[in-house]
Every structure is written in C-alpha cells, then in structure tokens.
Amino acid sequence: MELGTLTLPKSDWRKLAAVLESRLAGQESLFTEDATIVEAADAAMKHYHFVQTKSQEKQQRHEQRDLVTIDLQSIATSEYRSLGPELVAHTFWEHLGFNQILQNCGLSTEQQALAQAVIIGRLVAPSSDLASWNWLRNQTALLELLPVDLSNIRKDAVYEIADILLAHKDKIEKALRDQEALLFPSQTTLFLYDLTNTYFEGQCKNNALAKRGNSKEQRTERPLVTLALVVDQRGFPIFSRIYGGNQSEPQTLPEILKHLYVPEEPQLFSQERPTIVMDRGIATKETIQLLKSVGYPYLIVERRAVEKEYVQEFEQAKTTFEPIGHEIASGTVYVKKLLWENGSRVLCLSVGREQKEQAMDALKEERFLQDLGRLQASVTKGNIQLVEKVGERVGRLKERYPSTASHYDIVLQLDDAQKKVTTVTYDKKESRVKRQTLTGCYVIETSHQDLAAADIWRLYTTLTKIEEAFRSLKTDLGMRPVYHQQKSRTEGHLFISVLAYHLLICIEKTLAEQDDHRQWSTVCKALSTYQRSTIILTDDQDQIHHVRISSTPESAHQEIYRLLNVKDPLKRKHTVIAKRL
Template identity: 35%
Template sequence: MAAPASELATWEWLKSQSALGELLDVDFTGLSHNRLYRASDALMQHRDTIEAHVFGAAISLFAVQETVTLYDLTNTYFEGQAELNDKAQHGHSKEKRTDCPIVTLGLVLDGSGFVRRSKTFEGNVTEGPTLQVMLDGLKAPIGALVIMDAGIATEANIDFAVKNKYRYLVVRRGGVREFDATQAEPTQTAGGETLQLQKKLSADGQEIELYCYSKGRATKETAMVERFCKVFEAGLQKMADGLKKPRGEKNMKKLLVRIGRLNQTSRGNSQHYTVTLTPDESGETAMALTWEKTFVDGTMATHPGVYCLRTNVLDWSADKLWQTYSTLTDIESVFRSLKGELGLRPVFHQKENRADGHLFITVLAYQCVQVIRKTLKEVGIKDCWETLRKTLLIQQRVTTSMNRPDGRTIHIRKSTRAEPALARIYQALGIHSAPGGTRKLIV
C-alpha cells in the first residue's frame, strides 16, 4: 500500500526509509528478506479463509447488501522466463508485453468494489471456462446478480448461472444489432453523455434484451468501419493491379490464400464485400479480380454505436439495468489500481507459489485501500490512492537533539505537523494527527 514494489524492494524500504516499524513497535532492521517470502507462503496456505474474513468484515463495516457480483480477468507479465512456474504462459498480454510470459488474475467483486474471491490462472487461459471455477463454492446468496462482459458471457456460463439460481446481466455475444429510436428512452452516464435505451422482451419471454445507443461510440465505430474497409479495398486493388503486370501474381490458389488473409485482418468488414476472382480456361490462372460492397444489415456498419445487454431480470427498468451494468466499469478502475498503484506488475518471482503470493498480497492491499477510500468518499475526499499516498508522504518522524547544562543530551522524536490536506484525511479516518506520539531520551 505505502510503497508498492517487489518483496525484496519492500524489505529494503522497511529497513532504510519507512517509519512503519516505529509506529507498529517492530524492529525491521534485523529482518531477513526470506521472512517476507515465508509470510507470503503462510498467507497462501489460508487464502480462502482470509478472503472470506476480509470480505465479511468489509461488508459488515459498510453495511453493504450482497446483491451484485462482478467478474473479470486481467493479466500481468513476468520479468524473466519463469520456467519454474507452470502457469507462466505466453498469451494475450494487456500490457502488450508479447515478449514475456504472463499469468492471469481472476476477481469476483461485490457491487461495493470489495473482492470476494481471487484466483490465479495460466497466462493463456480463455475467459469463458473460468467463471464456473470462481463461483463454485462461493455460496453467493440465491438471486445474486452476476455481471460479466462478452468474453465471459458464453451460453455455458449463462446456463450455469440459471442452474445455480443466479440472475445475470451480460453483454450479448454476436447477434444482429437493432435499434428503434422511437421506442428508446434516454439515460445519463457518469460522464454526462446521453445514451438511448431500447428495452425488448426476447421471443421466448425468458430474457430482456436492452439495446443501447451511444452517439460517441457511433462516431468511433463509423471511423473504424471506414478505416478497415479502406485497408481491405486497398489490398484487393493491389492484387487486381498485379494481374495486369507481366510478373504479377496470377496463381489462383495463392491469390485465394491472400484474399483469406485479407479477410482475417478486416475485423469482420469483409462480410460487406462480394469478391469475384475470374480464372482462365485451365482454372489455375486468374484473369480478373472484382468486388462489390453492400453493407450487411444489423452490423456495426449499419448500426454503429449500438450494443445489446441481456438479462433474466424482467422487472427492472431500462435505466436501472444499464446503470447496474455500468458498475462493471468499476472493475477496470480496480485493475488500474492493482497494476499502477499497488505494484501488481511486473512479477519478479520465478516459482509458482511465490508468484501467486505476490498477486494475493496485492489483492489484500487493494482491500485495505478500498476501506480507506470508501471511508474518505463519505466525507467528500475522492482522490485516487496514488494522490492520497503523495499527501501522506509529506509527514515524517524527526529527531531533535539538544545539549543539557549537565553535559547530557536530550533527544526528542516526534512527527512533523500535518498539513491541512493530511489533517483532513486523519480526521476522516479517526487517526491522531501526530501518529507515534512524542518520545524523549536523555543520554
């Protein structure tokens, strides 16, 4: 929390820079860094018990009702190859570190932002199958609402939620985009943008489909379609021009392979094109390449800015459904806090249990930070943890030494005076503005 880093860097910080030992009355100067590693091992042995206790304490402290469960995954990369860690695998790195093996962290959170459960997965794990592993045995209350994004919202996971009597609110995977502005109602995002929501009952009457239209998203998606269509057409034109050159590529099989590769990089926009490759009488040599573009209805090209949520909660308004789903964006801020403010990345450990311990310690640090930030928000202090930490760093423990007439020296050790911003934080948390008190020593 105070100095996010590796366990080794934390050990050095405790010994040479921090007054934490003095505040806790613990002598860190003789601490071996191996003790920190053994502490990590001990925490991992009781991971489930610790998580259950910390979550229960947080829920009790803030009187939060357990009604919403958020789930998502993130990953972090290793420094080194981590050959002793079977979970360290190459996969889709969210930090674009394709050169490093990664490990995946799954989090189940309550709507209040507290972590109910965490688990470490292989770096190349696919999102869908992980939900059942995480929720199995969690004993969430019957009727709890599970919110997840499209990557996790597979039909198998939705069937699992229904079987275990969970409600669900997810982004629909695939399907045709629809939107009727005459049937829509407006809602406001936290950023002040107006969204249009169209609520529709599914054909079987078991789900609500909520079509959401964002003008800002529409502008972005329109530009994306134009860009990828332009690149796709440029690729086709290059092949067509090659057919007119004496040494240009004319082999039918090779050109079909090139067209296939072009389709793969088009982000689905090749569906709007009918491409015709005309062969000669032998069928082996291409004579001409032509194409026609007709936008397929119900796609990003014809309905930019539209996405669909699906849920088995039938009695909520469109606005309540969308506002509840928007809490999933809180997970993104959680992951940013874990990675940027709390030292989740990178992982320096090469052994699996130590790497898992590093991630778990980071999750525990987040829980503590969440308690502090939630308490501060109640009095209007909404700063991120990094900003709060900078404010807290201003105060220090100092020693003043003075010579006495009898030849002895008096040493007075106390905290510096808290600046106004820091004093306000202390007041909100019920902490004395001069932590550690005053100590006198005459020698």
Template identity: 20%
Template structure:
C-alpha cells in the same frame, strides 16, 4: 539525586561532570569533558543536562524554554526522514478492517509498504527500515510466508464483514471481471502460461485473475487461474466458491460480454445464479437479429426487450454512440477497400472476405453492422417484474468500477509484472496485493483522493532524523500535521 559539577583541572580548564549523590556519598557518574572558556563550558553543561534526562528516562528530550540549545544546531545534521504519519494511518485502517486479527506484524507491514512503494518482498523489508525505521529479518519472511497461503479465505471473510458494516454490502449482487498479469520472463511454468493478454504481452506468460467487487467498486473476493484459461471459464467456479464461502442462496452477477455463452447460462441457471451481462450483438442468430431490427426504434434513449435462448436481450439506442460507431465503421471500410485494391499477404480487415483467393468487400457484414450502429445490448434472466429494464442498465453501467479497481492494482500497487516462479509465491504475491487493494479502495471511497494523491499528502508530514555529533545520538523531530492530513484522518475515522 543527579547534579552537574564543575571542577578546575591542573591545566587550567574546567571539567564538567555528572555527580550522583546517594546516602550522603558522592559518585562521579559521567565525565562529560573539559572546556577552556565560557562557550565550551556552556556546551558541556548542555550535554550534561541531556545525559541526566536520558539517564532518568524523562519522556521529553527538549526543555520547554529553548529546544535548539539541546539540539546543538551547529553540531547536528539531517540524516533522513521517517514517514510515521503514513505508517500509523495505514495501521489504523488495518485495525478498522480487521486484518490485524488475521495477519501477523510482518505481513501487515508488507501490505503497508506495497501501498507506499511497491517492490519485491526482500526489497520491501529494506524499505520498511528506510522509511519507517522498522526492522524485520529476512529469515522471518522465509519462515512465515508459507503459513500465509492459508489465510485467503479468512482475509476474504474479514473484508466481506467490513464491507457489510461500512458499505452496506449486499452479497446478493456482485460485479465480476478478469484481468491478466504478465511475468518478466518468456518461460512457462505452473500457473504461468501464455494466453490472450489484456496488457499486450502475448509473448510472455501470465496468470488470469478474477475479481469480485460490490456496487461501490470495493473488492470482496478474488481467484487466480493459469494464464491460458479462457476468461469465460472462470466465472462459474469463482462465483460458486464465493457462494459456498458465504452460504449465499440467491445471487445476481454483473459481468461483461466475454463471460456469456450458452454453456455458462445453463450452469448459471442450474446453480440458481441470476446474471446481467453484456451482449455481443454481432453474434446474434439470424432470427434474433431480425426481431431486434424490426422492434428497435432508433431514437435517443429508446429501449427494446426481446426473449432469446440466452435470456432477455435488452438493447438501447444512443445518438452519441451512433456517431462513434459510424466513424469507426467508416474507417474500417476504407481500410478494407485499400486491402481489396492492393492485396498483400498477412493483411486482414473486418469487412474483407476471401473467395478462391479473391478479396472482396463483405457487403452483407457491412449492411448488418450498419443496422447495429448506436446499439448496446445486455442479457439478463430477470424479468421486468423482478428488475426493471432501467435498473438492469444501471447495474451494468456500474461495471466500470471494477476497471477502476484493476487500474489501482496494476498501476499504483504495481501488481505486474510478476517476478515469481512457482505457484505458491505467485498466490502469496496476489494475496498481499489484494489486501493492499482493499485498503487503497477504502481510502479512495472515504476521502475522494486517489491512492497516489493520498500518499503525496501523507509524505508532507515527515519526522526528521537529526544526528547530534556532540552527544552521538539520533534525535527525531516530529512533523506537524497539515490541514489536509487532518481532513484525511477525519474522513477515515482515525482519531488524531
């Protein structure tokens, strides 16, 4: 049994001790200190109580009557905050998705901190300690990271299985697009190659990333290609890899106009892959253009379907699109006229043509473009009986959701710029970012909040780190959940 004992000293002060009584014997377990007045003695007794609580390993460090008495406010300072509510929420989502069965603790934590505050891998290890009090050794990262490169297929299978349970994922319909991620360097190496940059960084090497999402915009699979790869050359190998992984026999892919070519269409048909892709009407053959111009009715909402060598060409007319296209064309014509009137080197414009070093307006192109004002085209190999024209348009319009996923990856998760040099670290970086994207998109779909807003709301629930100089101990004061935080937990299906 532990007791607090007060003993008068020869100096006239009162010593406070913690005494252990055992087998009718008394043992001084801890000498707390000596006080000269009632105030000091009272403080020493509180410290003695705290020592007894710690020694006996009681669960609560605060007595029910007055927590401030044990906290010793006048001797306590705030040394920081932990964000355990955010961390625990993400860990629960990781378990829901199934990543905990695929990845070890360190990889899961790197995914978590990528969402909270993107940084380099080694900096992320430091931030895990700062924000969550979680310690990982740098050497652990170096030892484990090479093994994670083999997890890509398992991660994608896990994501697809989760999507089937939560989002009724239909593997027979996928949306595909690519983006570029640039490097903070000007030196090419391995995957890092110069190419057409969607980020406006044409002088810097990049990689090309192909992403597949479902109808909700939930990411399912990804692939990485050298930065000088033409984006149209990525669709076939990515889709074939996806179909092989999930043993899919029948698939319809939705993609933008850059993915379509005669060669691609032949390969898609050969692999029994159906397609809905954007059409570049300016590249139509003379025969197809003439047929379209003859059949289309230029009234809002009118649609025409034409059979071509690339499949069925579906075109719709919109008065809103017409006004926008007309405005853009008129601007380009004015620019072309200015160049023709005042020729100068290195000046190019859409409606300018050159003949024997003489610049003139391209009247034929202007006439053709004017006939395309307000038109939007799509190619598909699916006939009307298989999929109606309106359904084709609806599915293509859902392609914008993949752009939303890219924005999350690039802006919120800061997937680029990439600072790695070799192929393996680059692929590992993208694997971590893909897993973080899966979690982020799930949060967005279930809560209606952007990932940035989600983090902001989570940061409102903090755990204060208080250091008491009297007992030389750090004390954690748990934060209270806000109404919004409770709603987030409910929407995500996380038990409180």
C-alpha cells in the same frame, strides 16, 4: 474578560455584564430571555473559553519545557522516512481488524507485524518483493508503527509471509468481507465477476501458472497468469482465485459459484442470492445455462453477437427506444426491454460506443482498402500476377483485417490460361450495411422481469467497478509484472495485491462518503511530504542530542487526516547519544 468584537449597544452592556457574571458563577440570569443579550453572551463565553484554553495550553507547555542551550551551528537532520500514506494505511489496517483476523489464523505477533509491513508496502510503494524489502529498511517510517522491531528483517521473510497468508486465503477473505460489511453496511444485491491477466518477467519454465495466452495488456510475447475476482456493486472484494495464463474464462464459473454458495456453511448474503453480473468474455450459452440450473439470478451480455437478431429494432432505436442521457458523460444510451423466456432482454444503443466503433471501423476499412489498392496496382503493372502469389497476398490481407475483410468479396480475374491474375476487384457485401446499423449496439440478458429497461442497464454498468479494481491492482498495487519463477510465490504475490486492495477500497469509500472522490494515488502523493526525521543538536556541554519527530502537518495533510479520522500515534523521542570530543 476579553470579549472579542462586541456589537451589542452600549445601553445593554450592564445587562450583558450581569448575564456573564451569572454564567461564570454558575447561576441563572434575570436577562436570559432577551435574545440579543443571550446571543452576545454566547459569543463572549465562546471567546472566553478559547482564550482560557490557549492560556492553559501555554502554561502546560511552560511546565513541560526541557531547556538546554543549543549551538545553532550544530543543527542537522537525518533519517528522513515517509510517514503520511503509511499512517492512513495503518489506521485502516486497524479498522479492518487485520491483526485479529491473522491471530485467528494462528499467526504470531511477529508474523502479524510482518504481514502488515508487506501488505501496506504493496499499497504505499508497490514494486517487486525485493524492492519492498529495501523500501521497508531504508525509506519508510512504517516499522515505527509496528509492535515488533523489524529493522533487521530478512529478505526471505518477505517471501515466507506471503506463503503463510496464502495458506489461510479463504479464511482471511471471508473475515475481511464480514468486517467490511460492518464498516460499510449495504444490502448486497450484485456480485460482479471477471478475469484479468498479467505477464511474467523471465521464462518461468518451472512455474505451472505461467502459460501463453491472450494478453489483456498486449504482452503476447510473455507467459501470463490469470486472476479471477468477484466484487460487489461497490467494488469490495468477495472472492479471488488464481489460474494459469491460458485459462478459458467460461470454465472458471463453476468453481467460483461453488465457493459463493455452500449449503452447509453460512452464506455471503442473508436473504436471497445476489445477481451475478458478467461481461462477454465469460457469458457463453453454457455458463448462462449453468446459472439457470443452480438458481442464480444473472445479468450478462452474451459472448455471441445477439444484436444481429434485432437489426430492425436497432434501425429505429433513436426514435422508438427510451433515452438515458442526463447521467452519462459519453453520450445518450437508448434502451428497449423485451420479455425473453423466463427473463428479459434489453436492447441498448450507446451513442458514445457508436462513435468510437465507427471511428475504429473507418480507420480499419481505410487501411484495408489502401492495401487492397496497392495489390491492384501491383497486378496491373505486372509486378505480381501468378495466381498462387496473388492468392497469398489476399490471404494475408484477410488475416490482417479479419473484421473488415469479411464484409467484402474479393474477385481475381484470370487470363485464358488460368495461371495469371489480370485484375483484382472487390464488392461490398450487404453485411457491411448491417454492421453499420449495429455499431454501438449490444443486448443485455437477465433473469429479472420486473425491472425497467433503464434499471437493468444501470445494473450492467456496475461492471465498471470490477474494471476499476483490476486497474487499481495493476497500476496502484504492483500486481504487474510478476518476477517469481515458482507457482506458490506467484500466488502469494497476487494475493498480497488483493489484500492491499481491501485497504485501498476502504480508504476511497470512506472519502467518498464525505463527498471527496480522490483516488488513493492522489491521496498518497499529497501525503508524501508528511515525514518522520531525526534532528541532531549539540548543547553547551558538547552533548549530542537526537530528537526523532514527525513533521508538522500542512493544511493538505490535515484535511485528509480529518476526513479519514487519522491521528499520528508516534511520539517525540529524545536521546542523548554521545558527547563530542
């Protein structure tokens, strides 16, 4: 036996030999109670089994060898295709039971394969549907993982499968929720609800969803489309809905609640209704009253500036409120809980938000006063003096700096004829002082009375999960821009991105459970060098061999595959295709 490194004293070697002989014979040894000998025997047997395994593998390789004499000058490679990210996505496609879900919706095997190609394409190489079609044909080995040959896939088939998936949207989303609940068990307590929008390329004159509105990406020159999304506290999608770009955010809540709670159907939650968490954009008095009327617990920051009602409390926040600081990178947050009607309110002062808002306010105020100073100088020099003209300039200043100008009184001093302005003066209102006091302040309202202020604040901060979802949809999953000129195709495009997000969140959560917090974009980049290619060889009989093979995984690939339990199912393919003349 090859024992490897042996640390046992030479006087015990005979005893060790007896133990090893007994183990190899499958018998008990007289020396098994000697801990040092047992330890040495365990190490020796481990090394022995390792050597035996390698020896057997070597023998098996020799038995399976297919030897030919090759002209080294003939070796070439071709048909390089990306495989690493596709392997991960394909593995999680199977984990989520996508094929079974689609089969239950009536999709054929070919349609299931096409859906997998399009959805994984959106995850791995997000782009327009036309670009995805080119990617499938020319850049990825994903088609080799599918049960159906899609090498001659039609361009229109990419659009058509999106229409088919959209027709089964509610059923697919519910089935995915159920499967994710099995894969990642958790007691669902929070549903986070928000809306985002993205812009179109083109005029979209015949697209009923393409509407002008307030762009969250500052693309007001483009028509928009809106995506409403509900996720749980971990970021898993619960429900999505698509609206026109000019959709009023608060008006969407009744429809969303209708889908979340249907008395005649099994619920999304087993014991009690989850708490609905929303940000300022949706939380009007009317939506809060709606949540109360239908019995949903809620946790919101209201659209109106409720903090103005608590100026005195906020003046003493840093000395009288409870500080939360050890878990926040951007600075301490001070919180105080007050009972309110049938729930409670939590007054919050965020130091990080305070510093950010103060910097923004200071910059706006500086620019406002500079422009106002220029107007004063022009009036003094006589360049502009007519009341109407000066009034127009003041009006434009107020339009350009509405939040700052509201805190100033601008006074025009007129001549005796009341036709010309002689001087322009301004005074700072008391409201400016109040604004400085309330910088970084906000009020969380909730129906919960039994939770502590810090716990309510932490629940509210889970809204970052839906912000992360929107960021992934727009940045990693090709949701923007939208090129489609038809309503149904626009809905299909957005729904494909939502389905791809189901794969993304499952991949990232699986990594996070093993203390690896890399995002999908980082994983995708690391795996981009794992590829599938064809090696071309010519033997001594002038036969041309094509060997289709996956690359050998590097250490970075192996680590990701280990964490995600991913294996490459593609085998080596050897074909003799011709004989060289």
